[in-house]
Each structure stands twice: as structure tokens, then as C-alpha cells.
Amino acid sequence: MSGTPTVVNDVMTRRVVALRTGAAFKEIVRTMRAWQVGALPVLDASGGVLGIVSEADLLAKEAYGEGDIGRYGQARRSADLRTAEAVTAGxxxxxxxxxxxxxxxxxxxxxxxxxNRVxxxxxxxxxxALLGIVSRSDLLKVFLRADDDIAADVRRExxxxLFGAHAGTVSVSVREGVVRLGGRVDEPALIPLAVRLARSVPGVVNVECALTGPPRRPDLDPDLPDAGDDARNAPEPPAGRGGRGR
Incomplete structure (x- = not known):
């Protein structure tokens, strides 16, 4: 699937601004505003990711800054209070x-x-070492794939x-990312697997399956004897006058 985004490396943002542990509170706010981002990674001296500073972390200072913390003064909020008192990224x-x-x-x-609700x-x-950042909006890019490209991947993958030489009996259509599979297949047991494989193709929103197995042949009624049994079990006719004499 050349050119098809399948891993985060295909969609991530590579140009990333990061912080050192000593970055000051106002510097962090200014950086977020300048780059229009809601969170920034914090790096160690070798470029490894130590943590993340988010807007929620910064807002703790506003939420608890007035001194009247009310119910938030409970022990279970002690971490938030420590964050409110913090002044550096670390x-x-x-x-x-x-x-x-x-x-x-x-x-x-x-x-x-x-x-993790992030x-x-x-x-x-x-x-x-930090390579980039992947966001929710980055992951959604895959759903912008053209329907024709998705259909081609579903047919191939x-x-x-699954059906090899008999694949011609299966139709594949895609509309707004929704795949529809139709036709007959010789092995009905493979139908659920076909749906799973189609659903795993990048950009697929849903799969509607109308695949069926081969047409059923009518079964003979097992209670009816066959013609050969009827002939063998028929009673012999009584001897008539025209029969052979002694």
C-alpha cells in the first residue's frame, strides 16, 4: 500500500517546539501562544522526552491562585496544589x-x-529521542483518502x-469511506474474515457485507423411499387364469 498512511510516522508533525526543564511559566505560555499548541514536550539534556506541559497544567495556577480553594483543599487535590505553586516546566x-x-x-x-484521554x-x-508529535487531527487525516483508493486496497488486501481466482465473483464499492461487499463466494466461512480485513484498510469508516455462499441445492425428502426400493418391495401379483398350468 505505497503512499497509504498506516503508522504515526506517516502523519505526525515533525517540526516540534519543546521545552527544557528550567523553562519559566511565562515563557511556556508565550511559546504555546506563538506556536498555537495546547501542550509542549519537556526534554532532558540528551533530547529524551521527560514529560508534557499542557494548558491544563498551566490553568491550575489560575484555578487555585486566589487562596480560597474551598473543597479543592482536600488531600486528594494536593497534586493540583503543587502544580499551582510550580513556576518551571520541570x-x-x-x-x-x-x-x-x-x-x-x-x-x-x-x-x-x-x-488515556489525551x-x-x-x-x-x-x-x-523526540521525533515528532501526533495529534487527534493527524490521525483523522487517513479518512480523507479517496474512495477509489480505498476500494483498490480492499480488493487487494x-x-x-482470501478468494484468489474466484475474486471476480465479489464486488467492492466504496462511498464516503463506507465499503460494501457483494456477490457469492464458495467458502462462506471466510466471509467474517473478509469483513475484518476490509475494515482494517486505512480510511475505511464501516463495512456493509452482502456476501453469500453458493446457492443451496434442494435436499431430497429423507422420508420418501427411492424408486429402486419401491420396485423391490412391491408385492407379487396374484396368479391369474392365464398363468402356466401344471
Whole structure:
């Protein structure tokens, strides 16, 4: 699938501004505003990612800055209070940082974001060095793929892969990212797998399956004897007058 985005390295933002641990509060605010971002990675001396400073971390100072913290003074909010008193990136950041390798699939990156309720993830090399940032909007780029490109990938990755020489009996159409599979196949047991493979193609929104197996042949009623049995089991006719005499 040449040219098709499949891993975070294909869609991440490579030009990333980062902070050192000693960056001051106002410097962080100015940097976020200048770059129009909601979070910044914090790096160590070797370029490894130590943590993330987000707008939420900065807003803690506003939320708790008046002294009257009310119910937020409970022990369970002590971490927020410490953040409100922080003045450098090293004290403000959420650490350890949640990161992903550059070869992470788009689907896995999306699951990490959803489970951890974060909007962006630093992308790191094998040695932990920062390579880029992948955001929710980056992951959504895959859904901008043309329907014709998606259809070609579904036919190659699902239909031809499973049904080979009989793939011509399967139709593939795509509209607004929704794939429709139709036709008959010789092995109905492969239909669920075809749907899964089609759904895994980048850019697929949903899969509608109208695949069926070969037409059923009518079964003979097992309660009816066949013609041969009827002939063998028929009673012999009574001897008539025209029969052979003694």
C-alpha cells in the first residue's frame, strides 16, 4: 500500500517546539501562544522526552491562585496544589510522558489517546529521542483518502487475498469511506474474515457485507423411499387364469 498512511510516522508533525526543564511559566505560555499548541514536550539534556506541559497544567495556577480553594483543599487535590505553586516546566509537567514509537499503527495510537484521554502523543525513536508529535487531527487525516483508493486496497488486501481466482465473483464499492461487499463466494466461512480485513484498510469508516455462499441445492425428502426400493418391495401379483398350468 505505497503512499497509504498506516503508522504515526506517516502523519505526525515533525517540526516540534519543546521545552527544557528550567523553562519559566511565562515563557511556556508565550511559546504555546506563538506556536498555537495546547501542550509542549519537556526534554532532558540528551533530547529524551521527560514529560508534557499542557494548558491544563498551566490553568491550575489560575484555578487555585486566589487562596480560597474551598473543597479543592482536600488531600486528594494536593497534586493540583503543587502544580499551582510550580513556576518551571520541570515542576509543571506531567511525568513520565506517554509516548509512542514512530512505527505505531494509527489504530493503536488512537486507542492510546482514547484510553488515556489525551489529545496528542510525542513520537520517539528507539533511544527515546523526540521525533515528532501526533495529534487527534493527524490521525483523522487517513479518512480523507479517496474512495477509489480505498476500494483498490480492499480488493487487494481482502478479496484477492482470501478468494484468489474466484475474486471476480465479489464486488467492492466504496462511498464516503463506507465499503460494501457483494456477490457469492464458495467458502462462506471466510466471509467474517473478509469483513475484518476490509475494515482494517486505512480510511475505511464501516463495512456493509452482502456476501453469500453458493446457492443451496434442494435436499431430497429423507422420508420418501427411492424408486429402486419401491420396485423391490412391491408385492407379487396374484396368479391369474392365464398363468402356466401344471
Amino acid at each position: 515542576d509543571l509537567m506531567s511525568s513520565p510522558a506517554l509516548t509512542v514509537p514512530s512505527g505505531t499503527s494509527l489504530a493503536h495510537a488512537a486507542r492510546v489517546m482514547a484510553r 489529545k496528542r502523543l510525542p513520537v520517539v525513536a528507539d533511544d527515546g 481482502a478479496v484477492l487475498r
